[in-house]
Structure formats: C-alpha cells, structure tokens
Amino acid sequence: MSKSKKTRLESSLGVIALALICIISFANVVIRYITDMSFAFTEEYSIFLMVVLAFAGASAASRRNEHIRISLLEHHCGKKSRYVIYTIQWLGALIVLCLVTWYGGKLTWEEYIYDSLSPGLGHPNWIYLIWLPILSVAIIYRTTQHWLELMTNRTQEAHHES
Numbered sequence: 001m002s003k004s005k006k007t008r009l010e011s012s013l014g015v016i017a018l019a020l021i022c023i024i025s026f027a028n029v030v031i032r033y034i035t036d037m038s039f040a041f042t043e044e045y046s047i048f049l050m051v052v053l054a055f056a057g058a059s060a061a062s063r064r065n066e067h068i069r070i071s072l073l074e075h076h077c078g079k080k081s082r083y084v085i086y087t088i089q090w091l092g093a094l095i096v097l098c099l100v101t102w103y104g105g106k107l108t109w110e111e112y113i114y115d116s117l118s119p120g121l122g123h124p125n126w127i128y129l130i131w132l133p134i135l136s137v138a139i140i141y142r143t144t145q146h147w148l149e150l151m152t153n154r155t156q157e158a159h160h161e162s
Helices: 008-035 042-064 079-113 125-129 131-151 156-161
Strands: none
Touching: 008 042, 042 131, 079 125, 079 131, 125 131
C-alpha cells in the first residue's frame, strides 16, 4: 500500500485546514491594508484550524513512521530488541494519547454541559474542542496500525533501512 493511501483522510483534513488558514489570513491582511479594519473571526478560526492541522499531521506521521524520535537504539540493536523498543514507544504514545483523549473529552463535555461560548464570536466552545479527542483517537489508531505492522515484520526491513 502506498504511503498516500495509508493516510488519505488525515492528509486531506490537514490540507483543507492549511488552505483555510492561508485563505482567511490572507483575506484578513488584504482587508486590514485596504480598510484599516480586520475580520474578527480570523484569530479564533485560525487557532482552531492549527490544532486540527497539527493533530491530522501527527496522525499521518504516526502511520507513516515519520514522527520525530531518536532511532539510534533501533539501528544498533538486534531484531528482538527492536521489538521491545517499538513496544515501549507504542505504549508511551498510547498512554499520552489516552490521557489527551480522556481529558480532551472531559473538557469538551464540560463546555457542552455549561454551554460555554467562545470569547470572540460567541460560538459554542465544544465545537472547537470536540476535535481534540477525535483526532487523538485517530492518532492512537494510526500508531497502533504501524506498531502491529512492525510487530508482524511486514515493514521491518524497510523501516530499519530508513
């Protein structure tokens, strides 16, 4: 399976988020230059879209094994030791992402229950926050996919050589 097919959904989401950030930021600069006024929504939407972009990118990077990590030990140890290292990496990511999912979901729920509104535009905050646990689960899924692939030795040689 090609790299692009593995993460098409996350890549598309990231491209859309980045394109929207560029469009609204550029439009804001042009309007501010012409009229000395700016769009009120640009900062709120840009921050939201940056979070979506970061998490979608992290999900794609996890699946493609392109995330930042130190691989010195992986390249200088035996096959069985690499399996242990891969499992420790996966467990570490799993713990952190489960915490992000739990607390992000809890925060989203509280914002929904208390009907909290965003300070800039007055939109419900949960609309922005729901993406945190959803995309954290996507990263967990993609990280687990990659770990299972490594453990079944389907990409072991290609991964070790990279």
